[in-house]
Amino acid sequence: MIGKIDFSDQYFMQMAFKEAQYAYQKDEIPVGAVIVAGKQVIAKAHNLTETLNDVTAHAEMLAITAATQTLGGKYLNDCTLYVTLEPCPMCAGALAWSQISRIVYAATDEKRGCMRHSPSLLHPRTEVCQGPLQTEATQLIKDFFARKR
């Protein structure tokens, strides 16, 4: 019997984590993102700042652009972003403009994360949760920087 796919936060974060691993393989800071509408994945992306030579090419930014292209509209109401690292202010600002409903992130970014800014960089109606795979996502980033040294 084929088991039902578990459409849970764990499942989608696992998908985002796989994106982060792709980034790692490309020698990019390993961050991955997935955007889900209802139970459907509408965008997957990973950090490509080195590959594209572009500081704006964070996983979340690429995912937002891809998701709005899929939907044919600028707004991501009723969507959830899964991202393996707490978004930076740039990505938080973009997520605010998109009016995304929910953000689930794994690793905390003590230095560059958006959650320590005031006033909040996110849309007032956006729900934020720190979700599954925090340990794995944190470790992947640590491994990346250890390899760099």
Added chain:
Amino acid sequence: MIGKIDFSDQYFMQMAFKEAQYAYQKDEIPVGAVIVAGKQVIAKAHNLTETLNDVTAHAEMLAITAATQTLGGKYLNDCTLYVTLEPCPMCAGALAWSQISRIVYAATDEKRGCMRHSPSLLHPRTEVCQGPLQTEATQLIKDFFARKR
């Protein structure tokens, strides 16, 4: 005798203002941006969020991407951004990542501007000035929203 071109802030902001006027003509919120390295323009852009269906397509973001493509590197040290409106947090975050040297903006954005956030969203080494054409840039945005009503 052919007069020397005035490579001043006024001159480059006028160029950014022309970009804002292009946006206005396309029914986009009229914001324009120019990035200058030394005395050379390396990127010009205007807001295209409606045309591209993409909340990330602010003038500054498009200009940053274009400038780094021109330079072949991710960083904008020794560059100045001229923009007709105070950058939002998304654009400020991107400008921080780019390590741009100087930002000159015209109109103030009381609601969405980056200057009222703490800690600062900009890079500590970035110089920020409110420059010329403040009245004209403010009026262009007011005219745009008046036309919308």
